[in-house]
Amino acid sequence: MIIVMKKNSTQQDVEKIVEVLKEHGLGANLSTGSQATIVGVLGDKTKLGDFDFELMEGVEKCVPIMHPYKLASHEMCPDGRVVEVGDLKIGEKKLIMMAGPCAVENEEQIMKAALGVKAGGAQFLRGGAYKPRTSPYSFQGLEEEGLKMMRRAADANGLKVISEVVAHDQIDTAGKYCDMLQIGARNMQNFRLLREVGRSKIPVLLKRGISSTIEEWLDAAEYIMSEGNYNVVLCERGIRTFETATRNTLDVSAVPVVKERSSLPIIIDPSHAAGKSKYITALSLAGIAAGADGLIIEVHPNPKAAMSDAAQQLTPEAYAQLMKKVGALAQVVGREI
Amino acid sequence: MIIVMKKNSTQQDVEKIVEVLKEHGLGANLSTGSQATIVGVLGDKTKLGDFDFELMEGVEKCVPIMHPYKLASHEMCPDGRVVEVGDLKIGEKKLIMMAGPCAVENEEQIMKAALGVKAGGAQFLRGGAYKPRTSPYSFQGLEEEGLKMMRRAADANGLKVISEVVAHDQIDTAGKYCDMLQIGARNMQNFRLLREVGRSKIPVLLKRGISSTIEEWLDAAEYIMSEGNYNVVLCERGIRTFETATRNTLDVSAVPVVKERSSLPIIIDPSHAAGKSKYITALSLAGIAAGADGLIIEVHPNPKAAMSDAAQQLTPEAYAQLMKKVGALAQVVGREI
Amino acid sequence: MIIVMKKNSTQQDVEKIVEVLKEHGLGANLSTGSQATIVGVLGDKTKLGDFDFELMEGVEKCVPIMHPYKLASHEMCPDGRVVEVGDLKIGEKKLIMMAGPCAVENEEQIMKAALGVKAGGAQFLRGGAYKPRTSPYSFQGLEEEGLKMMRRAADANGLKVISEVVAHDQIDTAGKYCDMLQIGARNMQNFRLLREVGRSKIPVLLKRGISSTIEEWLDAAEYIMSEGNYNVVLCERGIRTFETATRNTLDVSAVPVVKERSSLPIIIDPSHAAGKSKYITALSLAGIAAGADGLIIEVHPNPKAAMSDAAQQLTPEAYAQLMKKVGALAQVVGREI
């Protein structure tokens, strides 16, 4: 950390700061320029706790240098982490494809969906059983019954299951049926849930919060990893901006930024970003071109009858076509599906 | 709901839509203009579930007319709800003042804080015992021990206790020590927590999510109220924007907007909005001038030693000065402290 | 400026940086901590031009310490600048009130408006003659004819005239009729216009750009001041955020932030921030409570017939009522109207 002093700060101000640093077992390196004095903090900053130097006399501002996350950082694993989900590996040359309906509705729907996404080339069946809905009067999901249906549909088609948990006491139940758990955007800073899913050791897909910075997202991953669960895959799903043409704004730059700062795999969710099925293909191709490790896409056997988020779900046929395009693109960026 | 057809939509497209509406027990009112045909939906829209007409042929867009929230709406209680916390009433002429440290640190600190905020004129002692922290390596709160300390400090000074819960299984414990529970910005869409706090019937302070619209916020209040707990007070604490001069941007307009759309009381949290103690007085006055029903402010007996969020905590002396100004202002806007 | 080196940077990397600094006539102060080496730049940073150290080997990031603006800074005039417009002074105890229609429409309308705002207590008549409109098919303003009408209406009522210029070749003409020129939000970074209005020496009201940071805003003021025109008043008029309940989000915190960083007076435009007349009173009171030096409000003799922005214009009667409330509030915050 660097502490920048105000132009009119006094020698005494600086001395007090050095003293406080000493009290915390830290050293100081003073640099007196023509415009400002700068105090470089020497030693392990975590000894300071939340002590805030900006409150001290004569301090203009404090500038952090280090990221708070460690396990999630690129330095910790410069070759990139590969997350294993059973026999599947996420983060290698082969792209990972997750697909399925927004919500599990009934046995027939999820079975048809599983057939459809398998035919299109997916490895994971996705589907919501515990739904986080903005209004209490909206459909809230089939819960454990839905998970059972998903498991059967997935098994019948050789697929893995991924589904969202929205509270920590769902983890045990969901863990019985799912190969991977999803933490949704609204829960990215539900720290209790992050800790518990970390303790479960079940692989996790961590969606970015709708207005979370990339740094906060990596901090959230760190919560999971700090409990010993390193099987974390990130998922960019659009951020909230002033633009209303799309439901959210896909931050495709997050892909190269995450690849630079972290070792974790990252996939793209074009369905929630676009909010309209007509833009999904363009965003999927953009995501893979930017270096993403896979896609999670909403596919419904009959989108017009879907119980939630219908506008953003593809038919299995549309999904198969999309996957062909992704496959062709994958090759020219050194990947494969 | 209104369904706007595309310019080039066909008669058949419109007929299909009318048919779908009929299937759901709804009527249609057609309006064919020179530029577009419009289908007005007649009847209770909730019968449609999540059916999405934007997926049907020939549809340009759907426009919702009604808010999804009902209990939280202004129409449901046009004179405004008054939330009672013991003998205190929030939403009447008298402004409600909550104050205290960001986090409970130890017996001495919270006792001094309680003394200080009581002297300044507060009715509630606030303080975090379960802290939602961005990094897993930050101080996470004293939990039940902290709540006990708060209760003792509050009782010794004739104050109510408000504290945050971050997971639904903390509600019972917190309910033993707190007069009011706080749902923090990060948990505004933790729907499980909202439901459970609704079931508890304990009065709730619901902070606005950092990037939540006012409509989403009222939907969140509706979650709590739909469980029979009408004791909900809203708290504006700043939203995330591109501006970095303040930690968040206080959306002071939220006060008149909430007063128009909802019957719930609303208070202002200038501490989290500003992120710097030097701006807190200006924002407090602005909030009360705009019509807010109270303030929640971070006060620490020794801000420079605080374990978290130090930059935004006031000394008891500064708080007392602020309260004097608020008191003078209150009178000219028809309120009192 | 501070240059933070990467953890794995080499001695050679640091030496090259010192060398580049020397070439530019600057010194370096090295601070080698346990986690990173930091190079403090000694001397006048402007000698570096736009040289970007982040491109050099081993550099993690550069941190600027000084603001780029000087004349607009608080340090340059710690007691605050008072802008004189004829016999009026902006930035002293007395609040300055500007009011009038969005656009000048005809002689009768502007005369009635002038009468109305004078009766309400305004000192300035505002009104658009050159309108910046989003669509080329919208009403674009009466231009010089409109300015003449404003001047006559203002003179008949003892008011000053303020009106917007949207291109530099309008300054001479507008200068003949206006006491103060307004630079609108869309032109806050029209640097040519800023320079020319600076050269004109006519007092300027500089609105904040819809997505401009406060720092960029002060940089824009610096453009005007760097041409020798120190008569600059800032105007906060709402920023673009995700919230749609109001047209823009009034950033009321900008008032104390500007007061801290700059010496320039700042007023509030609640009309454009709210976009709805029903919220204007609340925002006006909030702005003055936060410390603003005045208000600019849209008032129309017959808002329902207005040619533009009708939803946000008040009647003269509503304006007079608002001014009474502002007057009462002014006293308790040490101001007067």
Place this chain on the structure above:
Amino acid sequence: MIIVMKKNSTQQDVEKIVEVLKEHGLGANLSTGSQATIVGVLGDKTKLGDFDFELMEGVEKCVPIMHPYKLASHEMCPDGRVVEVGDLKIGEKKLIMMAGPCAVENEEQIMKAALGVKAGGAQFLRGGAYKPRTSPYSFQGLEEEGLKMMRRAADANGLKVISEVVAHDQIDTAGKYCDMLQIGARNMQNFRLLREVGRSKIPVLLKRGISSTIEEWLDAAEYIMSEGNYNVVLCERGIRTFETATRNTLDVSAVPVVKERSSLPIIIDPSHAAGKSKYITALSLAGIAAGADGLIIEVHPNPKAAMSDAAQQLTPEAYAQLMKKVGALAQVVGREI
């Protein structure tokens, strides 16, 4: 347009609205549902000018149905416009590549840059001669001298010239040396400049404003086109959001949205979006994969010495490598370089 009445509106309220419509030569179609009455406006809405029905008694809200832009719309030219710049066509199968330094600095620099970008495969040499700079103390460009240098460098290498104008009185001069004029993000709503560049009939590259919606961008294009200049190419260059990891957030979704709503070609500027050269390749590939018609990229013969925006400029070698990747990708999305 649709006018939605309040739940408690009266028959009289509705009648007044119908009357006002009649006065403007428009018809009304009433639709009385169980929850609200809706008035569909029949006829050409432009007859209403800016009349705002939201001010009338009993009105809940007005919902526009039509876009204000016409010439820029998809309907006006469903096969897509092809913009011709001399013998080059933008908007066909072949992608158009523009490249060059941020600013023209001197003869040698621009000549080397032209050589480099030509070798990499660009058709246009870009470079700033009139620079819009945030601070008045930054380098402002070589103006006409810079344009002459660009022209010579371009001619020597068989390239077209594109450069930015920031004021309308630069158009004549810039038109002598440039094949295409650029309107920068800060001037996207400098309506005077848009009109004049429209009158000039010179092809225009219109950058998106940093916080402009896609609708506002198309409105800006309409300004140029309404003067008879249909040679408009759009350029997405990143929008302002809360994320700070990149200089702006590339809104890659803008590509499919523009393709759906408009007939104009659209290219991507990854340099200004990323703000760091290390992310440019990923964003370039993403843009082309999403369907963009070309790229504009900052290339400098010696980025470390560049006078402005150095962090985001590529070397000619890096540019050539990038172009190879783009070429390979182009083929799988049905394009070519």
